[in-house]
Amino acid sequence: MTNNTGSQKQSTACQTCPAHNAGNLLRLGVNMENWDYVVALAGNPNTGKSTVFNALTGLKQHTGNWPGKTVGRAEGGFSFGEHSYKLIDLPGTYSLLSTSFDEEIARDFILFGQPDVTLIVVDATRLERNLNLVLQVLEITDRAVVCLNLMDEAERHGLKIDDRRLARDLGVPVVPTAARNRRGLDDLLQAISDVATGRTVCRPYRIKNQSPEIQNSVNQLVTMLEETFPDLPNARWVAMRLLDGDQRIVQAIRLGELGTLSQHDPEAEGQDLNLELEMA
Numbered sequence: 532m533t534n535n536t537g538s539q540k541q542s543t544a545c546q547t548c549p550a551h552n553a554g555n556l557l558r559l560g561v562n563m564e565n566w567d568y569v570v571a572l573a574g575n576p577n578t579g580k581s582t583v584f585n586a587l588t589g590l591k592q593h594t595g596n597w598p599g600k601t602v603g604r605a606e607g608g609f610s611f612g613e614h615s616y617k618l619i620d621l622p623g624t625y626s627l628l629s630t631s632f633d634e635e636i637a638r639d640f641i642l643f644g645q646p647d648v649t650l651i652v653v654d655a656t657r658l659e660r661n662l663n664l665v666l667q668v669l670e671i672t673d674r675a676v677v678c679l680n681l682m683d684e685a686e687r688h689g690l691k692i693d694d695r696r697l698a699r700d701l702g703v704p705v706v707p708t709a710a711r712n713r714r715g716l717d718d719l720l721q722a723i724s725d726v727a728t729g730r731t732v733c734r735p736y737r738i739k740n741q742s743p744e745i746q747n748s749v750n751q752l753v754t755m756l757e758e759t760f761p762d763l764p765n766a767r768w769v770a771m772r773l774l775d776g777d778q779r780i781v782q783a784i785r786l787g788e789l790g791t792l793s794q795h796d797p798e799a800e801g802q803d804l805n806l807e808l809e810m811a
């Protein structure tokens with residue numbers, strides 16, 4: 532992850548200006564006809580995604596263990612600095628290779644919804660398990676922020692996490708938060724804004740040890756996929772899934788619906804069922 536020199540100067544100079552503060556956050560609720568950037572909330576179940584969503588949009592997406600569990604996609608808006616953002620709350624998912632219905636909604640949006648920034652909310656007390664999804668998301672996007680949530684719980688358990696080292700190793704910003712107490716949210720907003728505007732350029736960690744045979748097969752498939760689905764954002768990932776025999780992806784290709792997997796109809800699928808639209 533790097534900051535280019537000009538913007539580094541700018542961001543130092545900005546430290547004292549009002550645009551740098553969470554005070555500059557404007558919660559827009561559902562009033563978001565125009566937005567500059569789309570931010571998707573990804574993460575394992577129960578890591579605090581909806582808590583972050585509520586804090587930033589002012590909406591009241593239910594939180595907590597079942598029945599607070601998010602079952603569909605919810606959308607809300609906020610503005611920060613000079614830009615407005617559409618935030619998409621998604622059901623929790625352990626993996627982008629999942630097949631349960633809940634997890635498919637999240638997976639399809641993260642993969643094919645083309646968010647400008649993917650905000651991955653992780654449980655700081657279960658970092659190792661949560662990093663599985665982080666690494667998968669970093670395989671498919673250059674623009675991600677890790678929200679290291681439940682830091683209050685981690686501290687209570689005496690856990691110390693070197694978040695700077697983690698950011699260096701992952702190649703994307705890592706922001707420690709305790710979203711329920713709104714701790715760290717100003718830094719989180721700044722990191723989202725920096726990645727969205729390109730002020731921060733991520734260098735995500737990618738797994739490199741592929742054999743030449745696999746690389747060759749992937750390249751051949753990528754060429755064919757790009758010819759058939761010119762708007763596909765993740766042809767390389769789709770090629771890997773095909774080689775792995777992912778039936779959901781095979782079926783989507785057969786039906787010609789690969790590019791539209793993210794466009795679920797919220798009403799038809801009972802999404803937003805647990806979203807109360809009044810402001811907090």
Ligand SMILES: Nc1nc2c(ncn2[C@@H]2O[C@H](COP(=O)(O)OP(=O)(O)OP(=O)(O)O)[C@@H](O)[C@H]2O)c(=O)[nH]1
Pocket residue numbers: 574575576577578579580581582583593594595596599600601602621622623624680681682683684708709710711712
């Ligand atoms: N202690 C503590 N609790 C938190 C924090 N953030 C969220 N929680 C709590 O964790 C529980 C789960 O939060 P949610 O926001 O519903 O989590 P989620 O990721 O949206 O869950 P799913 O939609 O089921 O994936 C709730 O009881 C929250 O109040 C935090 O930073 N610290």
Ligand SMILES: [Mg+2]
Pocket residue numbers: 580581582593594599600601620621622623
């Ligand atoms: Mg949720």
